[in-house]
Amino acid sequence: MPRDHEKESAVPTTDGSDTGGTARHMRADARRNQEKLLAAAAEVFVGSGVDAPIRQIAARAGVGMGTIYRHFPTRSDLVVAVFRHQIEECAEAGPRLLSEAGSPFTALQRWIDLFVDLLVTKHGLAQALQSDNSRFAPLHAYFLDRLQPVATRLLDAAAEAGEIRPGIHPYELLRGIGNLCIGHDDDPRYDPRRLITLLLQGLRRP
Amino acid sequence: MPRDHEKESAVPTTDGSDTGGTARHMRADARRNQEKLLAAAAEVFVGSGVDAPIRQIAARAGVGMGTIYRHFPTRSDLVVAVFRHQIEECAEAGPRLLSEAGSPFTALQRWIDLFVDLLVTKHGLAQALQSDNSRFAPLHAYFLDRLQPVATRLLDAAAEAGEIRPGIHPYELLRGIGNLCIGHDDDPRYDPRRLITLLLQGLRRP
Amino acid sequence: MPRDHEKESAVPTTDGSDTGGTARHMRADARRNQEKLLAAAAEVFVGSGVDAPIRQIAARAGVGMGTIYRHFPTRSDLVVAVFRHQIEECAEAGPRLLSEAGSPFTALQRWIDLFVDLLVTKHGLAQALQSDNSRFAPLHAYFLDRLQPVATRLLDAAAEAGEIRPGIHPYELLRGIGNLCIGHDDDPRYDPRRLITLLLQGLRRP
Amino acid sequence: MPRDHEKESAVPTTDGSDTGGTARHMRADARRNQEKLLAAAAEVFVGSGVDAPIRQIAARAGVGMGTIYRHFPTRSDLVVAVFRHQIEECAEAGPRLLSEAGSPFTALQRWIDLFVDLLVTKHGLAQALQSDNSRFAPLHAYFLDRLQPVATRLLDAAAEAGEIRPGIHPYELLRGIGNLCIGHDDDPRYDPRRLITLLLQGLRRP
DNA sequence: CATGAATGAGGGTTCATTCAT
DNA sequence: AATGAATGAACCCTCATTCAT
Numbered sequence: 001m002p003r004d005h006e007k008e009s010a011v012p013t014t015d016g017s018d019t020g021g022t023a024r025h026m027r028a029d030a031r032r033n034q035e036k037l038l039a040a041a042a043e044v045f046v047g048s049g050v051d052a053p054i055r056q057i058a059a060r061a062g063v064g065m066g067t068i069y070r071h072f073p074t075r076s077d078l079v080v081a082v083f084r085h086q087i088e089e090c091a092e093a094g095p096r097l098l099s100e101a102g103s104p105f106t107a108l109q110r111w112i113d114l115f116v117d118l119l120v121t122k123h124g125l126a127q128a129l130q131s132d133n134s135r136f137a138p139l140h141a142y143f144l145d146r147l148q149p150v151a152t153r154l155l156d157a158a159a160e161a162g163e164i165r166p167g168i169h170p171y172e173l174l175r176g177i178g179n180l181c182i183g184h185d186d187d188p189r190y191d192p193r194r195l196i197t198l199l200l201q202g203l204r205r206p
Numbered sequence: 207m208p209r210d211h212e213k214e215s216a217v218p219t220t221d222g223s224d225t226g227g228t229a230r231h232m233r234a235d236a237r238r239n240q241e242k243l244l245a246a247a248a249e250v251f252v253g254s255g256v257d258a259p260i261r262q263i264a265a266r267a268g269v270g271m272g273t274i275y276r277h278f279p280t281r282s283d284l285v286v287a288v289f290r291h292q293i294e295e296c297a298e299a300g301p302r303l304l305s306e307a308g309s310p311f312t313a314l315q316r317w318i319d320l321f322v323d324l325l326v327t328k329h330g331l332a333q334a335l336q337s338d339n340s341r342f343a344p345l346h347a348y349f350l351d352r353l354q355p356v357a358t359r360l361l362d363a364a365a366e367a368g369e370i371r372p373g374i375h376p377y378e379l380l381r382g383i384g385n386l387c388i389g390h391d392d393d394p395r396y397d398p399r400r401l402i403t404l405l406l407q408g409l410r411r412p
Numbered sequence: 413m414p415r416d417h418e419k420e421s422a423v424p425t426t427d428g429s430d431t432g433g434t435a436r437h438m439r440a441d442a443r444r445n446q447e448k449l450l451a452a453a454a455e456v457f458v459g460s461g462v463d464a465p466i467r468q469i470a471a472r473a474g475v476g477m478g479t480i481y482r483h484f485p486t487r488s489d490l491v492v493a494v495f496r497h498q499i500e501e502c503a504e505a506g507p508r509l510l511s512e513a514g515s516p517f518t519a520l521q522r523w524i525d526l527f528v529d530l531l532v533t534k535h536g537l538a539q540a541l542q543s544d545n546s547r548f549a550p551l552h553a554y555f556l557d558r559l560q561p562v563a564t565r566l567l568d569a570a571a572e573a574g575e576i577r578p579g580i581h582p583y584e585l586l587r588g589i590g591n592l593c594i595g596h597d598d599d600p601r602y603d604p605r606r607l608i609t610l611l612l613q614g615l616r617r618p
Numbered sequence: 619m620p621r622d623h624e625k626e627s628a629v630p631t632t633d634g635s636d637t638g639g640t641a642r643h644m645r646a647d648a649r650r651n652q653e654k655l656l657a658a659a660a661e662v663f664v665g666s667g668v669d670a671p672i673r674q675i676a677a678r679a680g681v682g683m684g685t686i687y688r689h690f691p692t693r694s695d696l697v698v699a700v701f702r703h704q705i706e707e708c709a710e711a712g713p714r715l716l717s718e719a720g721s722p723f724t725a726l727q728r729w730i731d732l733f734v735d736l737l738v739t740k741h742g743l744a745q746a747l748q749s750d751n752s753r754f755a756p757l758h759a760y761f762l763d764r765l766q767p768v769a770t771r772l773l774d775a776a777a778e779a780g781e782i783r784p785g786i787h788p789y790e791l792l793r794g795i796g797n798l799c800i801g802h803d804d805d806p807r808y809d810p811r812r813l814i815t816l817l818l819q820g821l822r823r824p
Numbered sequence: 825c826a827t828g829a830a831t832g833a834g835g836g837t838t839c840a841t842t843c844a845t
Numbered sequence: 846a847a848t849g850a851a852t853g854a855a856c857c858c859t860c861a862t863t864c865a866t
Contacts, residue, residue, distance in 0.1 A: 064830055182388065199408055584808055593797075683827080684825090
């Protein structure tokens with residue numbers, strides 16, 4: 001009887017109301033597995049990229065492949081889940097820095113530092129964001145939904161304070177910094193932070 | 207990324223003495239084939255990326271797959287050959303701009319414009335450079351061998367003229383700009399040139 | 413590099429002009445393989461049905477799986493190719509019997525005998541025809557395109573000769589007989605020919 | 619058809635003494651579950667065939683998969699249970715028709731009508747009976763055990779009354795009619811009843 | 825007892841690479 | 846020298862069946 005495929009992807013644990021990709025009421029073993037899985041996927045993504053074979057992730061987690069498909073019907077669901085925590089933390093840091101730091105520009109600098117940490121620590125994240133493969137669209141969307149508003153607010157504050165020239169679009173900045181972080185670990189001669197510092201310099205009101 | 211059957215390639219047509227990947231004494235038909243191949247590969251790389259199936263390139267060129275393997279034993283050899291012309295032109299423009307332009311910094315700006323053209327026109331080039339896949343190492347090497355000295359000279363001249371602050375490493379600049387060019391065509395909201403302008407602003411001596 | 417599937421199915425050797433699924437101008441080894449493949453598929457279809465794993469057919473033929481996909485992009489292409497000869501022979505017998513036999517009804521009886529041979533010898537054919545799986549639609553189509561006109565002519569002749577009552581639809585008859593042939597070999601107690609004889613009896617003008 | 623993990627099943631609920639697959643002394647909830655299950659399975663069988671995934675049936679019934687396995691250790695057990703009622707009714711109609719109808723042949727005709735209803739209404743039944751998959755052997759067995767004697771009695775009566783020619787085997791008739799019912803709903807051009815009428819015509823004494 | 829999570833064999837498909845023609 | 850047929854490893858994904866909870 002027809003094996004006619006179909007795929008809908010529900011990202012079931014991504015409804016925005018929970019705090020990190022693990023459902024509240026879940027059998028203990030299932031939750032344990034999900035955690036093992038996320039940890040394993042994170043490691044594998046760093047080592048072999050976000051396109052690593054499902055088998056490899058399953059093996060690393062010590063579970064069957066089916067378990068991955070159960071928890072994360074599409075690869076994107078897994079990728080999003082893996083990076084959700086990190087993205088969340090970064091997003092939350094924005095407003096806090098704005099209220100704590102001496103000036104909006106300082107807050108912006110510090111937040112971008114965190115943003116770079118996010119991309120640099122998790123090699124796979126930058127790769128996935130950069131990939132034009134449509135299967136990472138949901139990650140893209142989640143990433144921007146969460147972080148672009150934060151960047152917008154920081155840039156607006158700095159612009160209002162007259163510290164930077166207006167006109168830079170938050171999306172462009174995030175994406176540019178994201179791009180600069182690609183391949184940071186391939187080569188000791190390349191340190192994205194130095195370039196990002198220059199970029200921010202270029203942004204300051206003369 | 208797993209499908210990495212690794213093969214030590216010699217990039218045989220890249221010995222620096224010839225002018226573009228086509229040996230001087232070659233049967234007419236073989237040369238014709240090479241040219242068809244390079245043209246086809248260039249088109250395919252733009253459309254489907256540098257990881258496009260060999261078959262697709264062969265089909266577009268109207269030759270057999272074996273012919274590709276004969277002329278370009280590894281994928282990297284083909285990629286290098288495809289981009290060699292463009293890289294060469296860009297490299298040669300450096301000294302010329304330095305002697306023509308009003309100031310070293312202006313020369314630098316103009317040269318970077320050309321460099322960006324190179325990466326932006328040829329979607330596949332940026333992709334290949336960015337890829338951490340070891341099979342593109344030869345392209346990487348060729349690219350840097352040829353362009354880094356040019357960038358060095360331009361930066362040194364501008365630094366000596368006191369137009370920019372010293373300390374930026376040419377490699378880092380090239381790579382950064384290369385990264386910024388990634389994905390330029392996915393999204394109309396993202397224009398790498400605006401960011402590169404900011405970067406150069408940040409480089410100027412205050 | 414997007415793995416986005418697509419499938420078009422060209423049934424390349426089935427253009428109606430050749431006489432049995434093997435192209436005229438074909439490398440010797442390729443033709444040999446195609447023949448091995450058809451033979452192997454025929455055997456496997458009998459033993460394991462037309463849904464047998466591609467791997468199994470490849471193994472039996474002593475070729476790689478890719479070879480099957482090259483020659484027969486879809487399963488249906490293979491199935492059609494396997495049964496094409498037989499269907500063709502059966503179709504051609506119709507007019508001949510009509511001119512040779514003593515009466516149209518006798519011709520009809522004999523032709524149906526051949527038709528039953530076709531379905532009974534090739535266990536897989538009946539199975540495939542019966543399957544509601546859409547992937548066998550091309551087989552269905554080919555089968556009917558070729559045989560329904562033959563049946564129509566025989567029935568019309570017998571009706572005109574007043575030997576059978578009119579009104580039976582050729583499609584219905586073929587399909588019914590096809591159905592009766594299902595499972596003929598599971599059980600010695602069941603002989604479709606006896607029932608088919610009854611059916612033809614029932615068709616005779618009283 | 620390969621996925622045949624074969625399992626010797628006992629069709630535990632089919633001991634002939636109970637009235638429909640539900641044990642007499644059973645906890646109320648268990649019985650409720652069984653009924654939900656049978657209803658769900660019947661619906662799914664019609665829609666997706668008797669090879670539908672267990673999950674799908676479980677979901678439709680609103681129970682876990684384990685519950686299905688508990689009540690019906692093998693798929694065949696479930697299939698038998700689903701069709702048991704219908705088969706039973708059909709079997710019981712035989713003697714009644716024989717005593718009510720004007721002649722044995724009329725009784726036979728009417729009974730076969732009911733028999734066709736059975737197969738045509740329940741798409742899955744014909745499919746399962748036809749399948750050569752050994753896992754449906756128990757269904758086969760049950761089906762014949764119950765209905766063949768009925769058919770025998772009707773045929774014998776008609777033969778004794780001189781209405782039909784002798785010699786047709788009841789098994790063959792049932793099976794033939796079963797086969798004719800296959801695919802009745804795929805195609806409006808095909809109506810098994812017309813053919814079955816012909817078959818019975820052919821059976822009449824001249 | 826019921827649930828449904830986990831397992832993993834099994835089948836489909838692609839495509840780099842080799843090598844007969 | 847060119848061709849493109851053949852190979853088969855490597856991926857993907859589904860779902861029957863078991864068994865922890």
